Amino acid sequence: MSTAIRTRIVKIGNSQGIRIPKLLLEQSGLxxxxxxxxxxxxxxxxxxxxxxAGWEDAFIAMAEHQDDSLLDGLSTLDGLSTTEWDDAxxxx
Numbered sequence: 001m002s003t004a005i006r007t008r009i010v011k012i013g014n015s016q017g018i019r020i021p022k023l024l025l026e027q028s029g030l031x032x033x034x035x036x037x038x039x040x041x042x043x044x045x046x047x048x049x050x051x052x053a054g055w056e057d058a059f060i061a062m063a064e065h066q067d068d069s070l071l072d073g074l075s076t077l078d079g080l081s082t083t084e085w086d087d088a089x090x091x092x
Contacts, residue, residue, distance in 0.1 A: 007020075007021070030045065032047075034046060
């Protein structure tokens with residue numbers, strides 16, 4: 001069962017905000033960065049998605065399908081392996 005607590009909108013500098021009671025934060029599991037979105041006449045607050053979420057699984061899948069090679073070929077410059085981009089863009 002959800003808990004409803006009445007609070008006020010307060011001025012914070014040039015913005016406005018609300019204080020979220022500890023009880024609601026504990027029940028929701030919110031603890032860091034969040035997204036705030038308008039849905040109809042409601043503000044929805046949800047955990048912000050993690051940066052780069054799912055990248056590890058995508059890299060594993062790429063390796064399994066042998067789709068993890070460089071887009072441009074390797075060349076050798078003074079015994080160093082370089083890419084075509086390195087050869088064109090960098091002054092060695």
